[in-house]
Amino acid sequence: MNRIGWSPFSIDAGPASFWLPQRASNLAEGVDWNWNFVLWINVVFFVLVTAVLLWFVWRYRNADAQPSPSHNMPLELTWTIVPTLIVVYMFWQGYVSYLDMATPPENAYEVQALGQKWNWTFTYPNGYVDPNLHVPVDTAVRVTMTSQDVIHSLFVPAFRVKRDVFPGRYTNLWFTAIAEGEFEIFCAEYCGTSHSKMQATVVVHPPGEFEKWLAEASDFLSKMPPAEAGQLLYNQRGCKQCHSIDGATGTGPSFLALYNSMQPLSDGSQVTADENYIHESIVAPMSKLVAGYEPVMPSYKGRLKDQEIGAIIEYMKTLSR
């Protein structure tokens, strides 16, 4: 995709430059080409303006003012028309590259992403849910995204992709990872207290490894003791962002010694945090709110299977011994 026949800018998968992070997706080429093009146009105009500014200050400082015209139509038309032509070209190049980014190929591998305060979860075609985005290298991947609560934005600097994630609607982005390894995912739309902690990783697997990883990861409930699977779910599905396991205060009550304890509720009554209460709090968090906490937890109804909720309860039991 060499746009102007000869290009001074070499673009393929590559390390970070002074300005930009490493390039790890097919879309980085278009973005970086445009970045470099705008950068050099900017450098030319910046140097021009600054040089003229400094030269005039040096040359005419405390000089005798000499008569010179205060208007020159050809000159003024030139510096109107030339920048106009440059930005028309700049617009077109930026638009063409953007169209590549906005048009996922038909056969792309589909992953569902869900943003919520303050974590990401990614659902693979077989129904497995993971806190990180695992993809095969050199394969077009389309991520269809929605939010559980407020607006988030999925941003992978190394891929040069970003798309806002809204509650109540689907948006999507796509890319083909062209380098193996791990890359940062940030939330780029401000979403409250732990906005800066709403991070995840894109794991780009070597050819053939992705399917193996998915098969193995999907099988965790049958391979692990329930409490261990519960710990995994606690870490991966957004519990740990709000519920500590060491008694520290968080957005929600700590899981330490929570199981089977008496909890005061916001309506003044009390409840024993047994299996039934914990199950109810996960699928319908607003029904019995522990006193002193904001009603902010999203419902996990339909997002955690009963077996998974059971595993989490088993894990909580281990924290109450």
Place this chain on the structure above:
Amino acid sequence: MSTHGPVKQVATYGGGPQVAGDNYLNHSRGIASWIFTLDHKRIGVLYLGSILSAFFLGGMFALLVRTELLFPGKTLMDPDRYNQAFTLHGAIMVFLFIIPGIPAALGNVILPLMLGAKDVAFPRLNLASWWLWIIGAAIALSSIIIGAVDTGWTFYTPYSTSTGTAVIAITTGVFVLGFSSIFTGLNFIVTIHKLRPKGMGWFRMPLFVWALYSTAIMQVLATPVLGITLMLLIAERAMGVGIFDPALGGDPTLYQHFFWFYSHPAVYIMIVPAMGVISELMSIYSRKHIFGYRFIAFSSVAIALFSFLVWGHHMFTSMSPLANMLFSALTYSVSIPSAIKIFNWLATMYKGSIRLNAAMLYALAFIFLFTIGGLTGLFLATLAVDIHLHDTYFIVAHFHYVMFGGTVIAFLGGLHHWWPKITGKMYEEKWAALAFWLIFVGFNVTFFTQFVIGSRGMPRRYYDYPERFATGHFISSLGSYVMAVGFFVSLFCFVQSLYRGRTAPANPWGGNSLEWHTQSPPPHNNFDETPLADDPYDFSQWKQASPAAGYVKVGR
């Protein structure tokens, strides 16, 4: 032409020091004579004090933010406090300081003087505008006590309708402040249409007046949309009317469209008057007629019109490709009139006699910084690149180069330029120059660093950040401290001038726009007889008698 009123005044007051006549500052006494004054100059001074207080408060929140970001992890406060600090920094700076900044403070004092008028068209509306500012500020800042808002200054839904903080208080305050802004705009439009003196056709107006006129149009047309948007937000939050919240059947992007339909023109409400100030300064301190008067005047109007068509560029990561294409193309249209102004200002210096005093340093710094701010806007208008840069520190750096490097620097330049006219006192150039260099260097260290961490992927509004951004954040915070020291030196310079400064002559800089045709500070009625206007950029009739006596008019 050379023997009308102003010449006599120059002869009378030009000597400055020995004349201590009646002026607007000592015309009447007592606090009521100030807070209920109808004198545009006093209202301007009230505004100046008010917005500078807001600037101080907003600056303190900025220092809190930068100090928290000095190191990764917790430095000073927890994440909720940090989120409140950056929200208050943004909201205070935008709504309480920059939007009213140049028009309501400098414009109020200078516009009627430039028109040779005794006051603005509607003095009572002018006073009402200031009172609305005070009331709006009080309501908005009461949110700090009720529950400081943590939404960011943009109040995006559904976060702003679900957070537990005092969103209704701050948005009500901003709603009231909007009317303050509309009143000023309306007043200026009528003033400029109806109160121009003999000899001042549209193309004899000083360019600062053109800029205030363009700004006023935007204030009157765009601000009501902000008012409506905030009303809808309040209706949704207080009464559960579903407009923006998808859980209630609303659409959160609708809020963003409404909000930016105001807030993009608002960016130009901030920068266009700054450009007007720079046109005055570049011409006067180069002792040269402004170059390309009509192109500069029309480019102000062009910016005002285009500003209504580009709001979508704040939403490239959420709109359809078609909408993105249209808004990207339209966004470039704003860059052309801005470029024209830069070239015209440079051409104005050609073969001039450049005087590097504090005001001119600020004007030159404006050109330097606004060039960076404007050029980096090209990255953001370019669709493919904006997708990467959207909501990173690159954006933060870009709009600070425009808002601070542009508007605040021009405001400071204008304040130095018109300070002798407003207060009747001169300040020490060496202190002003020291303050300038601290602010200029501190600013670039703070914000140029943010371009680099931003393009490398650092998202904005982050309480904590990965280790690889630590050096950048550290340098940026150090720069902000240098800037803060610069502002305190500047404050010292102005306070020192009030107490110790020598008396200002009527025309210390040799300008020819009409505010320099009356004494410093001006009398209560500005001009005993309406002056006759001629070319505001023809300085040939003014010669410097002595630094103390300033410039006096000589026969041609």
